[in-house]
Amino acid sequence: MPDEIAIKVENLGKRYEIGDDDAGYELLTETISHWVRTFGRGPKHKEFWALKNINFEVRRGETLGIIGHNGAGKSTLLKILSRITLPTEGRAVLHGRVGALLEVGTGFHQELTGRENIFLNGAILNMSRAEIIRKFDEIVEFADIGPFIDTPVKRYSSGMQMRLAFSVAAHLEPEILIVDEVLSVGDLAFQEKCLGRMEQVSREGRTVVFISHNLGSVLALCDSAIMLSKGEIASTGSVRKVVDDYVGDIVHQQTLHLSQRTDRHGNGALRFTEVWFERDGKVVDSPTTGSDCDIVLSYETPGGPVKNANFGVMFGAMEGGAATLNLDSETTGSQFEVLPSTGQVRCSLPRFPLPPAQYFIHIWAESGGTRLDEVHSVLVLTVAGGDFFGTGRMPRAENRTVLVDQKWGVEPTEDEPSDLAAQSSSSSA
């Protein structure tokens, strides 16, 4: 029954032209001078296919998940489906009113009140004024901002802004909903609420296209899925199968020796060849919370010596998610003016500050603003639990946030606070 097809994508491809720098725009003066110097040939652009040969169908009422590593083309596909940008070839046909949520809070204006922003944001998301008026109370209630509705949004906490923005978006009721990673906002309770709302939307028979790094929510929400890799469909079918393929791919990437990995960014003047952890000079599988540890990055410089290099290591709780811990040689004052042509960079961490859990590790090297090498998910690390604070208590694993030394105290608000203040300051000194 062809009538039941909500989205049909045929042979879709998107090519980008990239200039020498990353900015999409140019300078008229530069373009003219370049044009004059090269006798009218204009600036040269490199070509890059962000998407190629994409074919799939989504039936009415189906929820499709799109997963893939960073740079696999997920965002480009979503931008095409939500009509923000046009494809270079192929076509997509969407049957029904389309609503896209690519970033919560797009178009919020800091000077305007919550009420004014609800109407503006609703209009931006293609809701009619009558629809917004009808759902207004519901939106305010869902966002839980009650008395602040007539306060300028700039006075809201970031959490309140996020809740209000999602609440407007959550009340969008198109036939086809395109959602990009909006569930990873706010606190846990609010995330649950949003997930519930998404489930409700898909139960109502709407077609949903959902991209996420959170495999858990993809499994919970989607019927089928597509895995993108380097701009092409690498796996398609039931959500279970595709997620398994994706996890298998991550594991496969990891078993590959780092020097054999091809999914790297950077100009290649420096290449990481191995990463390992050491404790007291001995190689260990994983660091232990609260114990000293060294991270060692071995590298080679195939294109000759590299100067003024900076290195970084990032620990994230999710594939592609925000960093939980960011280590960066430049900001800590370590400069490597001249690097040996092959060698090991060592970062010593006293009392490893992450609670026991799994972390994705990204590593990068740059020099003077140019990326030399960058590898995502270079390994998935399982940190062993340990006693960070020396109190005999284990840090809570579920938080997955950096641990820092801290001192707690309590003071009564009584008549003579000067004594107590003096006391606490002397104890912390």
Place this chain on the structure above:
Amino acid sequence: MSTAEAQIAAVPEVVIAPPSRWSGIQLGELWAHRELIYFLTKRELQVRYKQSVFGVSWAVLQPLAFAFIFAAIFGTLVNLPTQHIPFAVYAIVGLVPWLFTAGAIGNGATSLVQDANLISKVYFPRLALPISKALSLIVDLVIGVPVVLLMIAIYGVGIEATAPLAILFLALGVITAFGLGTLFAAVNVKYRDVGLIVPVFIQLMFFATPILWSVVDANGNHIRDGIQYILAINPMFSAIEGVRWAVIGTNFPGWPEIAISAASSLVILFVALRYFQSAEQSFADNI
């Protein structure tokens, strides 16, 4: 099943395909997004008046301040010919439409770059942004009208019966300003240094338009005959001359000049919309 089929038949179909060269201006899309244009215009006004200490009265104070400053400097020190009209009145009748034009060109030029975040995250007809800028400034223009009338009354200058015809000349100014603003907005997405050129362009246009000066001497003769046809290529020439003729009875701009200006403004609008429409397809990639 039959109701479901009926629903399917009623749902709109969106076809996404590679950019085509001549797709034309999608008036239907703009009409479908009229509420968005309304809210974007409202946002402009709300933000402008909230950020200013004087609030809405800014729209009144700005032209008044300019008129008095120019009257003080040019009217008393330089003594420019103003066809026996007090300089402050002569100036403000031209200034109020000019401030709209300058604002619409300048704000229009930055309208897309300013809302880069919207363009890269949400679909809507991009023309909604320069349109809402121009609309919000038309509101300021309307607020400025009583100021002009008050000044005329204070200086005891009579208002002509032809005053309602000023709307036609204002329309010429609106078309010109919207056209230039839209054109610069689209060019600005690709070439970011255009944003620096626009204020200079507006300054040049200000001096090329008879706002503080007159193209005729005290006897109503052209200062240098023939030059008015060249000056009229700038549509604001006929727009300002026309408004002043209609309201306070200064010299009529002349039919050839009006024809030149009207043709010029339509060319500007056509070129602007054409360029905008072809550049629109890559806004999200370049911004």
